[in-house]
Amino acid sequence: MSTVMDVQAVYTLIDSLKSDGYEVVGPRLRDKALGYVAGTNGSDLPAGLGDDQSPGNYRTRDRGDGALFGFRSSPQSWRRWIFPPNAEVWSARRDNDSFVVDTSAPDSMKVAVIGARACDVAALTIQDKVFLDGQFQDPAYKARRENLLIVAVNCSLDADSNTCFCASMGTGPRVQAGHDIALTEIIEGDKHYFVADAQTDEGSRILEGISGAPAGTDEVAAADSAISNVADSMGRKVDADGLPELMNESYESPRWTVVGERCLSCTSCTMVCPTCFCTNIEDSGDLNGVATRTRSWDSCFTLRHSHIHGGAIRNTNKARYRQWAIHKMGTWQEQFGTSGCVGCGRCITWCPSGIDITEEVTAIREEA
Ligand code: SF4
Ligand code: SF4
Structure with a gap:
């Protein structure tokens, strides 16, 4: 009650x-x-x-x-x-x-x-x-x-x-x-x-x-x-019907080039997003013989995030934005059985370029 x-x-x-x-x-x-x-x-x-x-x-x-x-x-x-x-x-420390x-x-x-x-x-x-x-x-x-x-x-x-x-x-x-x-x-x-x-x-x-x-x-x-x-009366919306399929088939869309020219790869959208979970592991040591392993938030917008042997595989802002958006709205479903976006709008407000994921998804749907 x-x-x-x-x-x-x-x-x-x-x-x-x-x-x-x-x-x-x-x-x-x-x-x-x-x-x-x-x-x-x-x-x-x-x-x-x-x-x-x-x-x-x-x-x-x-x-x-x-x-x-x-x-x-x-x-x-x-x-x-x-x-x-x-x-x-x-952490690890010396012991004899x-x-x-x-x-x-x-x-x-x-x-x-x-x-x-x-x-x-x-x-x-x-x-x-x-x-x-x-x-x-x-x-x-x-x-x-x-x-x-x-x-x-x-x-x-x-x-x-x-x-x-x-x-x-x-x-x-x-x-x-x-x-x-x-x-x-x-x-x-x-x-x-x-x-x-x-x-x-x-x-x-x-x-x-x-x-x-x-x-x-x-x-x-x-x-x-x-x-x-x-x-x-919500100010924005995404047509979620068939969204994972739409995103999964959008890899060659020219829209990624347009948004890639605006994206700064600043990582802000991933830092404010409540579902992002990527981390980086760093090891450090001090002069007392103590080594520490630390886990920190990372972002798929950094160059190093896609670094494998020989270098990074997502070298452009376009490639990084595309990877982020397709994961959030598309492949997340296959990976975790749900969308990776809950519609909080933070990535829109806190993007210094004013990139709006709802606008990008709509443009891709219209193209398709
Ligand atoms: S609107 Fe979606 S993608 Fe953007 S910050 Fe919120 S949950 Fe993340
Ligand atoms: S906040 Fe905007 S400019 Fe920064 S990485 Fe995300 S989409 Fe690109």
Whole structure:
């Protein structure tokens, strides 16, 4: 059964998570952007702040309505809390004539993400396929995943989300699975409230400790209607029908030459994407005889990423963009049984050239 909560109850929810030993990661204004930061208190939530996003452009703005979650995709998703940008894999130290290898114990800190959007929760389930469902499991990822609690927020406030296209990718704006609690924020005149639903036993236990009242049919209907409005008026869309086949057959498309002339191979799109998982391994040593192996996020837009014997096989920006787009929208399906794109729109907003994957896919479909 849904519960209706006021703004104060959301602050209480955060306090309650902290009392339960969770590190709370939530949205906050930092460096002129609304991103997810650890150590969130209720007073840190960006009340009344929203954002404007378009290709290559991001600005925060005052909404004037006190909304706690009145913004769209954050510059970075919160994948960094489960899959950190840099992580030590192991280190080795001298021990007389031999050496000893130390592997750090998996992180056991409990993390609660508050304000997670449907696209990012969907992206997490895609990353699970990469790190947990294959032949080998990543123990560090597994430990962080098992200690993760997700308080999701359905997108209900902005009906003109310019760069988002989750509705057409089937991942939002309502969170579908993988969360513990879902909140829907409603602002109607002077009424400001949340409709809360628990999805797991842990979510139910937490919500039981927060003051609220059973939601009436009007409140549930208002929440459904607000989410539908966002879905119906999303600024972009991708025709997902037959998309993997379309992309797989697009290798010789002249469109790749056009977009390759705009792409800078800056890697920004892959750094902000919530589903990207490529890493690089680097070894370093110090004068005390300690060697360390570190895993860091990598990008298929770097030249070295495709380096095999004799050099890189994707030498041009065109080749690298084509590889990225065909993988995201095409071959990912064959590899993991899902699309590699959840429609969060970050790669559009944060591309310095304003390259828009929805525009590229549409152009390729029209050509075909
Ligand atoms: S490809 Fe772009 S829109 Fe799709 S999930 Fe990645 S960043 Fe988001
Ligand atoms: S598509 Fe845009 S963000 Fe991605 S590498 Fe090229 S220029 Fe950078």
